[in-house]
Amino acid sequence: MEKTQKEKNELWEWTKALLIAFAIAAFIRYFLFTPIVVDGESMMPTLENGDRMIVNKIGYKIGSPDRFDIVVFHAPEQKDYIKRVIGLPGDYVEYKDDQLYINGEPIDEPYLEPYKAEITEGNLTGDFTLRDINPSLDVIPEGSIFVMGDNRRFSKDSRHIGLVDQKEIIGNTSIIFWPLNEIEIVK
Known part of the structure; x- marks a missing residue:
């Protein structure tokens, strides 16, 4: 007993x-925190298809996105996208001759340099202005961001889906944890 x-x-x-x-x-x-699998090539060469990453879900609960953060958000197609923040509220975004301009000032994008070096013909990023995407916008409104994939020629991003409401952001990500031989922090 x-x-x-x-x-x-x-x-x-x-x-x-x-x-x-x-x-x-x-x-x-x-x-x-939550894991996510990179699906597609829109963030190459920074992220590869199949990379497994950790999404920090608390960072934007207490703060807001910074320019060039890699964020995960709910896209209009009922799918989660991984893209890089390019424009913040109050910014006017423009691309000309493969150069990013924010509010008329040229902005360096060092994470694109390896990719630009591989291109033999044309530009990585086609010319556009924020008004080309939405004629009614002078600047990105409060509560929204402009995102782009690093693989600019093959990325469905704010140039196609429009601005991203910050409420749709799940979190930011910078840690690849799989495959094991590629564990790293990306910027």
């Missing part, structure tokens, strides 16, 4: 420990 009670007690303790572990894991997964 005493042994059976001890076994029941031990089983209950293990059950409680497992339930607590699952609750902590669920809390971390749904409120703090």
Whole structure:
């Protein structure tokens, strides 16, 4: 009789420990960090198709995106996209001769240099202005951002889907954790 009670007690303790572990894991997964798999080539060469990354879901709860952050957001096609923040609220975005201009000032994009070096013909990024995308916009309105993929020739981004509402942002990401031989922090 005493042994059976001890076994029941031990089983209950293990059950409680497992339930607590699952609750902590669920809390971390749904409120703090979540994994995501890069789907497609729109962020090449920075991110490769199939890279597995960790999304920080709490960063934008207490702050807002910075220019050049890599963000994950809910896209209009009921799919999550990974893109780079180019324009912030109050910015006028323009691209001319493969050069980014924000509010008329040239802005360097060092993460694109390796990709630009591989191009033998034409520009990586075609010319456009914010007004070309939406004629009614002088600047990016409060609560929205302008995003682009690093693989500018083959990226469905704000040039196609429009501005991204900051409420649609899941979080930012910069840590590739899989494949193991490519673990790194990207910028």
